[in-house]
Amino acid sequence: MKREYMTTRDIVGPLMLVENVSGVTYGELVELEFPDGRRSLGNVLEVNEDVALVQAFQGTQGSNPSQTKVRFLGRGLTLGVSRDMLGRVFDGLGRPRDGGPEILPDKDVSIYGSPINPTARDFPDDFIQTGVSSIDGLNPLVRGQKLPIFSASGLPHNQLAAQIARQAAVLARSDDPQKVGEKLEGEFAVVFAAMGITFEDADFFMSELRNTAAIERSVLFLNLADDPAVERIATPRMALTAAEYLAYECDMHVLVILTDMTYYCEALREVSAARKEVPGRRGFPGYLYTDLATIYERAGRIKGRKGSITQIPILTMPEDDKTHPIPDLTGYITEGQIILDRNLHRRGIYPPVAVLPSLSRLKQKGIGPGKTREDHADLSNQLFGAYARGIQAKELAVILGEAALSDDDKAFSRFADAFEGEFIRQAEHEERSVEETLTLGWKLMTLLPRTELKRIKDDFVERYLPDMEG
Amino acid sequence: MEQGRIVKVAGPLVVAEGLALSRMYDLVRVGAEGLMGEIIEMRGTRCSIQVYEETEGLGPGDPVESTGAPLSVELGPGLLGSVYDGVQRPLDALEALTGAFLARGVTAPGLSREAKWAFDATVTVGDRVEAGDVVGIVQENKVITHRIMVPPNVSGTVQDIASGTYTVEQPVGHILTEDGSLEDLLLMQKWPVRVPRPYRGKLSVDEPLVTGTRVIDTFFPLMKGGVSCIPGPFGAGKTVTQHQIAKWSNAEVVIFIGCGERGNEMTDVLMEFPELVDPYSGEPLLKRTVLVANTSNMPVAAREASVYTGITMAEYFRDMGYNVVLQADSTSRWAEAMREISGRLEEMPGDEGYPAYLGTKLAAFYERAGKVATLGGPLPEGTVSGEDASADKAGSERIGSVSVVGSVSPPGGDLSEPVVQNTLRVVKVFWALQDTLAFQRHFPAIDWLTSYSLYLDKVKPYWVENVGTEFRPRRDHCMEILQRESELAEIARLVGVDALSPEEQILMETAKSIREDFMQQNAFRDDDQFTSLAKQDRLLKMILLFHEKALEAHAQGAPLKRIFTAPVRERITRAKYSEEDQMSVFDEIGSDIETQLVGEGLKVGDAR
Numbered sequence A: 001m002k003r004e005y006m007t008t009r010d011i012v013g014p015l016m017l018v019e020n021v022s023g024v025t026y027g028e029l030v031e032l033e034f035p036d037g038r039r040s041l042g043n044v045l046e047v048n049e050d051v052a053l054v055q056a057f058q059g060t061q062g063s064n065p066s067q068t069k070v071r072f073l074g075r076g077l078t079l080g081v082s083r084d085m086l087g088r089v090f091d092g093l094g095r096p097r098d099g100g101p102e103i104l105p106d107k108d109v110s111i112y113g114s115p116i117n118p119t120a121r122d123f124p125d126d127f128i129q130t131g132v133s134s135i136d137g138l139n140p141l142v143r144g145q146k147l148p149i150f151s152a153s154g155l156p157h158n159q160l161a162a163q164i165a166r167q168a169a170v171l172a173r174s175d176d177p178q179k180v181g182e183k184l185e186g187e188f189a190v191v192f193a194a195m196g197i198t199f200e201d202a203d204f205f206m207s208e209l210r211n212t213a214a215i216e217r218s219v220l221f222l223n224l225a226d227d228p229a230v231e232r233i234a235t236p237r238m239a240l241t242a243a244e245y246l247a248y249e250c251d252m253h254v255l256v257i258l259t260d261m262t263y264y265c266e267a268l269r270e271v272s273a274a275r276k277e278v279p280g281r282r283g284f285p286g287y288l289y290t291d292l293a294t295i296y297e298r299a300g301r302i303k304g305r306k307g308s309i310t311q312i313p314i315l316t317m318p319e320d321d322k323t324h325p326i327p328d329l330t331g332y333i334t335e336g337q338i339i340l341d342r343n344l345h346r347r348g349i350y351p352p353v354a355v356l357p358s359l360s361r362l363k364q365k366g367i368g369p370g371k372t373r374e375d376h377a378d379l380s381n382q383l384f385g386a387y388a389r390g391i392q393a394k395e396l397a398v399i400l401g402e403a404a405l406s407d408d409d410k411a412f413s414r415f416a417d418a419f420e421g422e423f424i425r426q427a428e429h430e431e432r433s434v435e436e437t438l439t440l441g442w443k444l445m446t447l448l449p450r451t452e453l454k455r456i457k458d459d460f461v462e463r464y465l466p467d468m469e470g
Numbered sequence B: 001m002e003q004g005r006i007v008k009v010a011g012p013l014v015v016a017e018g019l020a021l022s023r024m025y026d027l028v029r030v031g032a033e034g035l036m037g038e039i040i041e042m043r044g045t046r047c048s049i050q051v052y053e054e055t056e057g058l059g060p061g062d063p064v065e066s067t068g069a070p071l072s073v074e075l076g077p078g079l080l081g082s083v084y085d086g087v088q089r090p091l092d093a094l095e096a097l098t099g100a101f102l103a104r105g106v107t108a109p110g111l112s113r114e115a116k117w118a119f120d121a122t123v124t125v126g127d128r129v130e131a132g133d134v135v136g137i138v139q140e141n142k143v144i145t146h147r148i149m150v151p152p153n154v155s156g157t158v159q160d161i162a163s164g165t166y167t168v169e170q171p172v173g174h175i176l177t178e179d180g181s182l183e184d185l186l187l188m189q190k191w192p193v194r195v196p197r198p199y200r201g202k203l204s205v206d207e208p209l210v211t212g213t214r215v216i217d218t219f220f221p222l223m224k225g226g227v228s229c230i231p232g233p234f235g236a237g238k239t240v241t242q243h244q245i246a247k248w249s250n251a252e253v254v255i256f257i258g259c260g261e262r263g264n265e266m267t268d269v270l271m272e273f274p275e276l277v278d279p280y281s282g283e284p285l286l287k288r289t290v291l292v293a294n295t296s297n298m299p300v301a302a303r304e305a306s307v308y309t310g311i312t313m314a315e316y317f318r319d320m321g322y323n324v325v326l327q328a329d330s331t332s333r334w335a336e337a338m339r340e341i342s343g344r345l346e347e348m349p350g351d352e353g354y355p356a357y358l359g360t361k362l363a364a365f366y367e368r369a370g371k372v373a374t375l376g377g378p379l380p381e382g383t384v385s386g387e388d389a390s391a392d393k394a395g396s397e398r399i400g401s402v403s404v405v406g407s408v409s410p411p412g413g414d415l416s417e418p419v420v421q422n423t424l425r426v427v428k429v430f431w432a433l434q435d436t437l438a439f440q441r442h443f444p445a446i447d448w449l450t451s452y453s454l455y456l457d458k459v460k461p462y463w464v465e466n467v468g469t470e471f472r473p474r475r476d477h478c479m480e481i482l483q484r485e486s487e488l489a490e491i492a493r494l495v496g497v498d499a500l501s502p503e504e505q506i507l508m509e510t511a512k513s514i515r516e517d518f519m520q521q522n523a524f525r526d527d528d529q530f531t532s533l534a535k536q537d538r539l540l541k542m543i544l545l546f547h548e549k550a551l552e553a554h555a556q557g558a559p560l561k562r563i564f565t566a567p568v569r570e571r572i573t574r575a576k577y578s579e580e581d582q583m584s585v586f587d588e589i590g591s592d593i594e595t596q597l598v599g600e601g602l603k604v605g606d607a608r
């Protein structure tokens, strides 16, 4: 069967309409050869009788209808996976970018993966100590979770993600409180997918990983700002295919960082617009939710397998707007979100985690006796409550003046300041154990009237509240 | 069977030719792997098919085979405790076949063909039976007696029938119909999901679905057979609220549809429900639950079908005379599935790209809820077990209900969008979740000012009879206090609390107590997740007593600070955690309020 054609009719943006084809299938991988000899990959988005709609991952610049060769490869888009990927850097389509040799694949797998059967999932419940108080104390991450960072331009999301990647450790579980908290050694790996970010940002991650020698346990897929935009649609799937191999076949605990999902979504929008699809909000396609879900839902744990995939997608909110479709739909899929706040950042607080709207939905599964400490949940609830009230008191003070506050409100307002200054704020290279984080939380509790500690069980207050006189 | 061939593939939509004898909504098998699909449009010689599985690798020329039957579900023993995808493939069976990841072209019947069930006949040879009549029972588990019914559209005389052990495919007997044909009587029925199951007549709802969630039961009650929606932005608490209702409500059967949501949430139910004990029966909750799990990353056409699969199962249990509650999480994802398919069909889009028939489809779905007099005669003796909550129904008309709770996930939390708006036209209860409440960790984050229940009048006789005559007035009084609080809060925000009169300050304090000591309910605390109506009433009574006595104490000269810091406040705060059988706690708190406020207040006043 003839598999090579020069019958392109239309070229629109990244799309090509190829006529008089036969035997073409939906999703099929395509190789394009442009008049100047340049080659590019693509895939079939739609096939109608003898007409195929092809999206070109490296764009269509330099192509023309009559001289462009279109070869249908008879298979879908795959990634050759192997343990040897560790320590290597690939481009957004999974080809070596570091000058190293081609990978000898253990096998070729479709980058689209298959959905995990819900009955085969194991519920994520191992606490990951990130060493960051605003996460560990209040919005803890657990192994197998997907917890995005909602950021905005100019905020230090890269620093925070790198800090998490550097410090993340799983703690031993035990019924003996003395033994809880020891770091577990295990095989872990970092898979990093860059979509549309600058060389500088990518380089920052690489040098962070290099500095801690974590680079040998990392796989990087880079599609940078000046790389073809449509290629980005494949990049996170490349990364997750590698991650699934490492997690479920090599028993590794894999942390996947996907950045920046905003550029990924924009690439999707570009293709959708070229297809003249009916747009949803802000021009993004109506299937954006489903498309993102096929990425984020690839996080998790599977019963009977040792490895796991934890995802930290990063996205920058256009105009700092949480209701923009990208953060909005992400929030509807992920298991919580860590939101960074420009105000805290302006006031020099790192990491500028907006604690109140941030949320880790799996936290109740990951903390408590045997995992972290018995008082963790209550303390974290109380810190939330007190901080929320402190913020309200501060707003009131802005309107009515400090003097108009009741004694209690004054205490809460002082608490909020201390909470931001001591608990949320920490250095980029400061790693706090969860013990230290909790101790710090209790120290702040002493700023509040004891009768206000309503969300904490009495015995915990007895046991953990430091003596103020002492 | 008729065979056609593919001419076009666009994502989940395939167009085929050569299926002239097929009908709308017939099930077809697509491609060499026989992927499941459904005909959703016919134009000339071509039909459009939505495919329930990933279509990568399909192309023009591939075969399509018609099955000649519409998408149907299998209904019978074995449903309870099962977990299915959107087109009733049992997920545990698929896991056994293909491992942890879902593969294409693999299928397994909805009901196990191997499982054997002990059947007890309740009719005898020669009996005349109509559609819906119970011919025997299978004690599926300790909780649910599975009543085996004559399928809709069948009636006649029992030709033969025998108690014994059967699989779902082995006839337990036969019915000789009027036209002289012999119908197999099976433990299993099949029913096309897009067709509502018939019933004798709809009835007015008159009994609340008690959920154990205080803000719902007291302020915005839902009825058995009623419909409600929970809209809210992400993370506001839709799923947790629905899980709470699935866990603690007094329905006999629960159908939970995870429609385009998270895989881990399904796993959570699967791991947690077998461990949790149904407060009414003492049995594991999973035994009264059917799970339909078509998660966000599973094929979108099957997501579209999942709500129909779920509601057909709900109707089937309703027809047996049970009260069923169906949860759909999230109806927005269902609507989006419709939108995606509609887009591929190149239909003219309506609001925000949704098809113009969105409203009709939503209304038709919610209309399948309701309290009904079912087909078939009253439940015969012996088909109702002693512990069954519907025991009193034996011998009377058979009545069943389906209540529907649908979550809605509006983009950006914007309630003006089409799914919310179309849903509001049909539902009677609106639980509006607010993210501002969720940020304050006020859970359930149901906004008391905008939520409503249109069942307040219908539930009243039940409340009077079963809770007490004072419950409704207390509830209304609390609502008034909360309304007033929202007005006063505005003033306090501008000029400070001290500008309010002492009476107003007391009201603000009471409102806070209603919010914190009554409405806030932690789903993850064993001693908080369920509260009976009786206890809800006692809590309200306690809070209002404090309010009344605080006003009295103030009138007699007690300073506000003294009133607000009375030691009994501590007990009021913890009252919601008290055990259900420890109602005497409330008497003690009541007398504490009397002595500490009025007695103490007087003393202080005198001392001045």
Ligand SMILES: Nc1ncnc2c1ncn2[C@@H]1O[C@H](COP(=O)(O)OP(=O)(O)OP(=O)(O)O)[C@@H](O)[C@H]1O
Pocket: A331, A332, A333, A360, A361, A362, B232, B233, B234, B235, B236, B237, B238, B239, B240, B241, B409, B443, B444, B445, B521, B522, B523, B524
């Ligand atoms: N009644 C409750 N008690 C305690 N915590 C709650 C309660 N309701 C919600 N939460 C908290 O809020 C989080 C989010 O709730 P939930 O998952 O139900 O949100 P959702 O509205 O379904 O969001 P999405 O639309 O993204 O699915 C929970 O993980 C939990 O931490």
Ligand SMILES: [Mg+2]
Pocket: B238, B239, B240, B261, B329
């Ligand atoms: Mg939810």
